């Protein structure tokens with residue numbers, strides 16, 4: 605695969621007014637989501653739920669790609685059509701989560717490092733054969749007392765860079781995701797400093813590992829007040845701080861930046877993205893790669909009556925896609 609091909613996939617992921625739906629919850633994470641709405645975590649329920657999401661009528665109007673989990677990329681609709689075929693027929697790029705999740709970082713209590721590099725080359729080649737066009741790896745940075753350490757930031761960014769180089773070798777666009785968690789009572793300035801340090805380390809590592817930025821997408825967390833901080837920054841303050849932080853750390857050669865929602869409400873996630881785009885133009889398209897902020901309304905409805913509410917749940921997915929698509933253009937209003 606040439607750099608031009610990687611570049612055109614990356615550009616399609618952030619096409620104007622389009623973003624990504626993240627449905628790559630591991631079986632442990634989807635269990636938490638299902639438990640909250642009283643759905644038993646069976647393989648068939650996971651398949652049926654993802655079928656509902658992926659067959660949403662009109663999904664491709666505002667969604668360019670979907671990130672799948674290992675189990676999901678091998679699954680099919682009830683009628684037997686592989687999910688990847690349903691997606692490609694609809695112009696939705698299949699993506700795949702390839703990390704193995706965060707594990708405690710030895711020597712640094714409370715901090716984690718994402719694992720999954722061993723055997724990654726073979727797994728990426730298999731995912732490419734299964735139809736994946738891009739991949740995702742999530743690193744988790746926790747803010748707390750004396751945290752994060754620079755060791756934790758650098759270990760995670762080193763792994764992200766090794767993953768990204770392997771993706772490009774396999775012909776997949778790497779989505780690099782260093783998530784600075786919103787848990788904690790820190791203020792927005794602390795989040796700014798940690799996000800800045802993380803992105804500096806990330807782009808230094810990508811450079812050292814010969815990763816082609818033109819064929820890479822950044823999945824970023826927004827610069828926010830900690831969830832338990834008594835003083836919450838407003839929408840414009842978050843948008844302004846996030847843009848300022850990205851501009852000082854992210855090279856303009858990058859084809860695009862998408863955001864995770866990270867526990868924000870649906871409306872907050874949309875409003876923040878919209879405000880950032882209203883402050884444009886920026887060096888890169890800014891769009892979304894939301895998991896919870898795309899799915900939570902649909903999951904609640906579907907859980908109440910999987911068959912009876914199938915179409916109604918899909919309507920909420922289409923609605924969330926439309927609102928976030930408008931926010932990616934700075935054209936959303938409440």
Ligand code: 13P
Nearest residue numbers: 626864865866894895896
């Ligand atoms: P949230 O939008 O729910 O944070 O999920 C996005 C994601 O893919 C995290 O890795």
